[in-house]
Amino acid sequence: MQWNSAREFFLMGGYAFYVWGSLGACAAAMLVEPWLVGRQRRAIEQSLRDQFDAQAAEADPMAPPR
Amino acid sequence: MSPDAMDPNRSSRWMRYASPAAFYPVAGRLQRVFAAAAVLLALAGLWIGFFVAPTDAQQGEGYRIIFVHVPASWMSMVIYCAMAFWAGVGLVFNTRLSAMMATALAPTGAMFTLLSLVTGALWGKPMWGTWWVWDARLTSELLLFFLYLGFIALQAGIDNPRRADKAGAVLALVGVVNVPIIYFSVTWWNTLHQGASVSMTRSPSMAQTMLWGMLLMALAFWAYAVAVALARVRNLILERERHTEWVRDAVEQRS
Numbered sequence: 001m002q003w004n005s006a007r008e009f010f011l012m013g014g015y016a017f018y019v020w021g022s023l024g025a026c027a028a029a030m031l032v033e034p035w036l037v038g039r040q041r042r043a044i045e046q047s048l049r050d051q052f053d054a055q056a057a058e059a060d061p062m063a064p065p066r
Numbered sequence: 067m068s069p070d071a072m073d074p075n076r077s078s079r080w081m082r083y084a085s086p087a088a089f090y091p092v093a094g095r096l097q098r099v100f101a102a103a104a105v106l107l108a109l110a111g112l113w114i115g116f117f118v119a120p121t122d123a124q125q126g127e128g129y130r131i132i133f134v135h136v137p138a139s140w141m142s143m144v145i146y147c148a149m150a151f152w153a154g155v156g157l158v159f160n161t162r163l164s165a166m167m168a169t170a171l172a173p174t175g176a177m178f179t180l181l182s183l184v185t186g187a188l189w190g191k192p193m194w195g196t197w198w199v200w201d202a203r204l205t206s207e208l209l210l211f212f213l214y215l216g217f218i219a220l221q222a223g224i225d226n227p228r229r230a231d232k233a234g235a236v237l238a239l240v241g242v243v244n245v246p247i248i249y250f251s252v253t254w255w256n257t258l259h260q261g262a263s264v265s266m267t268r269s270p271s272m273a274q275t276m277l278w279g280m281l282l283m284a285l286a287f288w289a290y291a292v293a294v295a296l297a298r299v300r301n302l303i304l305e306r307e308r309h310t311e312w313v314r315d316a317v318e319q320r321s
Contacts, residue, residue, distance in 0.1 A: 013127030018192050022131045022185040037297045044304050048317045
């Protein structure tokens with residue numbers, strides 16, 4: 001273990017801004033990207049369901065909507 | 067010739083997964099495995115990098131940027147090679163899924179290239195006294211970022227997906243010459259950027275624990291890239307196959 005206290009750990013020997021900035025940039029990017037891909041996925045699934053509902057309504061106008 | 071090579075099913079077994087419908091569920095399972103691996107590897111790598119690895123004699127604690135900077139830089143190059151490979155396979159064998167894989171890798175590659183540049187700037191400022199210099203390593207990495215953006219913009223600008231695949235593939239393959247230029251830039255030119263700490267020809271010039279932290283983080287970033295690219299290729303498959311029966315079944319099962 002390199003650290004005598006939590007404070008010393010967060011100060012990173014005076015390089016706190018650079019070390020935590022780098023780590024934070026990577027963490028932020030690697031959380032946002034999967035979230036964006038997931039959001040895109042939900043949008044595609046919704047548009048597909050709309051498409052299938054429209055097709056079903058066209059095939060049988062009397063059928064109740066799902 | 068072995069009897070296995072004569073078996074016509076041998077190649078078709080693998081080619082089966084070139085079909086988007088067959089690959090879609092496999093990609094879903096693989097995506098979860100790689101995502102879990104990424105989390106575990108990152109936890110181990112961060113523990114070693116921030117609690118086990120010693121302080122650097124020259125750079126103090128500032129060197130710990132290495133645990134994200136080097137993995138991000140490696141991934142920027144590895145993903146480009148993977149993207150060019152799948153683009154090339156798609157061009158030669160005319161397989162749609164390979165081209166989709168190239169398209170799915172590009173945003174993640176661009177992201178890691180940007181992270182490499184940003185973490186490099188955050189490392190350069192305290193150690194060199196400047197955020198940026200126009201030296202060979204930094205400039206060729208910036209060029210890689212523009213190659214990714216060019217690939218994404220070119221594909222986005224072409225409405226026909228198969229034509230977009232082909233145009234993007236040519237750009238990706240031409241741009242691949244930049245990868246060895248980045249890698250060897252520190253030996254071919256005099257650069258401010260330091261030489262490789264890990265090389266294939268000599269033993270690493272760093273403490274064992276530093277090296278392990280860096281390698282674990284690199285594996286974590288790699289597993290992350292595989293997981294997110296698989297998730298994105300599944301989105302692409304759903305969009306491009308939206309008029310097929312199997313997509314209908316796959317979506318309705320979930321709703």
